[in-house]
Amino acid sequence: MESNTDWREHYLDSVAELDRRAAAWARLEEGLRRALREVALCGIGRDPDLDAALDRLRRAVRGSLGQGALEEQVSRVSQRARELERRGALHPLRRHLLDTLQRSECRIGARKARQMRARLDGVTEVEALALAAEMIEACTAGAAQQAAPGGGAVRSAGSGGVLRRLFRGGRARDERVVADGDGAVEAVTPGLRRLRRSLAGLLRAVLGPEEEDDDGLGKRIDGMAREVQDELPELIDSLATIASDVRGRLEAERDGLKRFMASLEGRLAEMEGLMASAEQAERAHQRCEADESRRMADELAGLGKELSRHDDVNKLKSAVNRHVDQLGRQLEARRRNEQQRAAALEAQLQSMRQRMESMESETRELRERLARAKASSREDRLTGVPNRRAWEERLDYEFARWQRHGRPLSMVFFDVDHFKLVNDRLGHAAGDQALAQIADCIQQRLRRSDFMARYGGEEFVALLPETGADDAVTVAEDVLQGLRESGFDFEGVNYSVTASAGVAAFQRGDGPAAVVKRADDALYQAKRAGRDQVRKAEAGRGGDSGAPEAGQPAAQGADAEHDQGR
Numbered sequence: 001m002e003s004n005t006d007w008r009e010h011y012l013d014s015v016a017e018l019d020r021r022a023a024a025w026a027r028l029e030e031g032l033r034r035a036l037r038e039v040a041l042c043g044i045g046r047d048p049d050l051d052a053a054l055d056r057l058r059r060a061v062r063g064s065l066g067q068g069a070l071e072e073q074v075s076r077v078s079q080r081a082r083e084l085e086r087r088g089a090l091h092p093l094r095r096h097l098l099d100t101l102q103r104s105e106c107r108i109g110a111r112k113a114r115q116m117r118a119r120l121d122g123v124t125e126v127e128a129l130a131l132a133a134e135m136i137e138a139c140t141a142g143a144a145q146q147a148a149p150g151g152g153a154v155r156s157a158g159s160g161g162v163l164r165r166l167f168r169g170g171r172a173r174d175e176r177v178v179a180d181g182d183g184a185v186e187a188v189t190p191g192l193r194r195l196r197r198s199l200a201g202l203l204r205a206v207l208g209p210e211e212e213d214d215d216g217l218g219k220r221i222d223g224m225a226r227e228v229q230d231e232l233p234e235l236i237d238s239l240a241t242i243a244s245d246v247r248g249r250l251e252a253e254r255d256g257l258k259r260f261m262a263s264l265e266g267r268l269a270e271m272e273g274l275m276a277s278a279e280q281a282e283r284a285h286q287r288c289e290a291d292e293s294r295r296m297a298d299e300l301a302g303l304g305k306e307l308s309r310h311d312d313v314n315k316l317k318s319a320v321n322r323h324v325d326q327l328g329r330q331l332e333a334r335r336r337n338e339q340q341r342a343a344a345l346e347a348q349l350q351s352m353r354q355r356m357e358s359m360e361s362e363t364r365e366l367r368e369r370l371a372r373a374k375a376s377s378r379e380d381r382l383t384g385v386p387n388r389r390a391w392e393e394r395l396d397y398e399f400a401r402w403q404r405h406g407r408p409l410s411m412v413f414f415d416v417d418h419f420k421l422v423n424d425r426l427g428h429a430a431g432d433q434a435l436a437q438i439a440d441c442i443q444q445r446l447r448r449s450d451f452m453a454r455y456g457g458e459e460f461v462a463l464l465p466e467t468g469a470d471d472a473v474t475v476a477e478d479v480l481q482g483l484r485e486s487g488f489d490f491e492g493v494n495y496s497v498t499a500s501a502g503v504a505a506f507q508r509g510d511g512p513a514a515v516v517k518r519a520d521d522a523l524y525q526a527k528r529a530g531r532d533q534v535r536k537a538e539a540g541r542g543g544d545s546g547a548p549e550a551g552q553p554a555a556q557g558a559d560a561e562h563d564q565g566r
């Protein structure tokens with residue numbers, strides 16, 4: 001019985017022991033499952049402590065350690081994994097800060113960046129934010145140092161003109177940014193955009209808006225900047241050359257005008273002097289004449305006295321002779337004086353006449369120069385057709401006429417198709433020649449009463465008075481046909497070229513800006529429809545007759561639209 005009881009207890013103990021072990025293994029298995037889940041969640045290689053714990057766990061699982069040690073390793077791995085999981089929300093912030101640090105290393109300095117990177121390990125959210133603030137401060141300090149005269153980038157950029165140095169300084173920084181990775185390419189674009197803006201500003205400041213508009217230089221530079229980003233330093237240099245040429249020309253004009261004004265003042269002063277001396281001479285002459293007259297009167301009085309005093313004829317004769325001689329001498333002297341005075345007056349008159357003539361011719365020349373300058377400020381230098389400024393003036397004029405008379409008025413925009421390819425394939429010089437020939441071709445196909453201008457770049461615009469939308473479409477089609485037939489010549493070879501056109505007629509209530517927009521939209525439609533064709537703007541309010549209703553104001557709301565531009 002005893003032995004039976006012992007055996008049963010022993011058996012039950014064994015079962016209990018097995019149950020305990022099974023439960024322990026189940027716990028361990030559960031622990032391992034959890035650990036593996038968490039490890040999978042966290043990802044291997046994310047953290048040195050976790051990697052070490054995983055290593056120890058791997059060794060424990062391989063069996064060299066006892067169960068207690070195994071459990072301990074599992075619990076360490078899960079604890080570390082849980083910690084990492086808890087800080088998971090920080091990861092994007094940390095990664096972002098690390099990226100930023102890497103990109104900004106050149107500004108912050110390698111040592112400081114290394115220190116900051118070390119501090120990023122295991123930081124809390126608040127600490128990370130504090131670190132970000134510190135980073136911003138360090139970057140700003142770095143930038144300020146670089147911007148300072150003789151600072152970093154500018155100093156290392158070498159010689160070759162202020163603009164070139166500035167740009168190279170900027171580009172060197174940008175290049176470093178590009179080298180940092182794909183996302184950083186974004187950082188270059190705003191830089192270039194800023195640069196283009198600065199170029200446009202520079203252009204406007206140096207040339208003035210009129211010069212810029214003259215040949216669409218601003219637009220051209222923008223296009224070129226986009227195309228040849230790498231060649232921007234050269235572009236800036238050529239821009240600086242153009243600017244200094246134009247400024248030189250303007251300064252020469254101003255100096256010429258100054259010189260003319262100075263010489264005009266000199267001439268006027270000279271003439272004033274001549275007039276004053278003529279007046280003086282006249283006064284002296286009058287004094288002389290008065291003296292002479294007095295002397296002659298004295299002589300005559302003396303003669304009278306002699307006549308009454310002398311009874312003796314001989315004495316009387318000699319006295320009369322004396323007086324007559326004296327009077328004769330006085331008259332002779334007076335005649336000589338008169339002759340001299342007449343000669344002096346003639347000389348003065350002659351010199352004044354010469355001065356007047358030279359002043360007239362200089363004034364005429366100046367007037368012509370001013371007229372030429374005025375005309376050239378309204379002419380596109382590249383193509384010789386009116387420029388944007390002339391266009392604005394003519395548009396105002398034709399718009400006012402249209403408002404007054406209400407006769408049809410249409411606008412056509414022409415844009416050369418794929419013009420970029422001409423530049424790309426044949427070079428900019430060919431592009432320039434093509435534009436001049438295209439402008440000529442358009443002008444040839446228009447009436448003399450029409451007005452055509454270069455709107456900018458490869459875009460031209462025409463105003464067709466007394467022409468409704470449908471007739472304007474016919475004219476535009478004729479122009480496109482002309483371009484198709486003539487193409488353009490470059491270095492003895494004829495190349496084909498086409499253009500697209502958008503037509504819009506003035507409608508009741510229109511201001512110029514509304515018509516410009518409709519014609520431009522129509523041009524866009526022509527481009528979208530495959531180019532080399534004309535599109536007419538949809539007739540909006542009031543039909544497309546082009547004529548305001550009799551007695552109605554033609555341009556309701558036009559004033560508001562008028563200055564908006566495109």
Ligand SMILES: Nc1nc2c(ncn2[C@@H]2O[C@H](COP(=O)(O)OP(=O)(O)OP(=O)(O)O)[C@@H](O)[C@H]2O)c(=O)[nH]1
Pocket residue numbers: 215216219220223224382415416417418419420421423427428429430431432435456457458527531
């Ligand atoms: N040679 C030269 N090129 C110019 C001038 N003004 C603008 N361009 C160029 O004209 C081209 C216009 O290109 P885009 O605006 O892309 O138009 P496009 O190639 O004509 O194409 P679509 O208008 O869509 O048919 C750019 O390459 C400008 O550099 C200029 O005065 N001379």
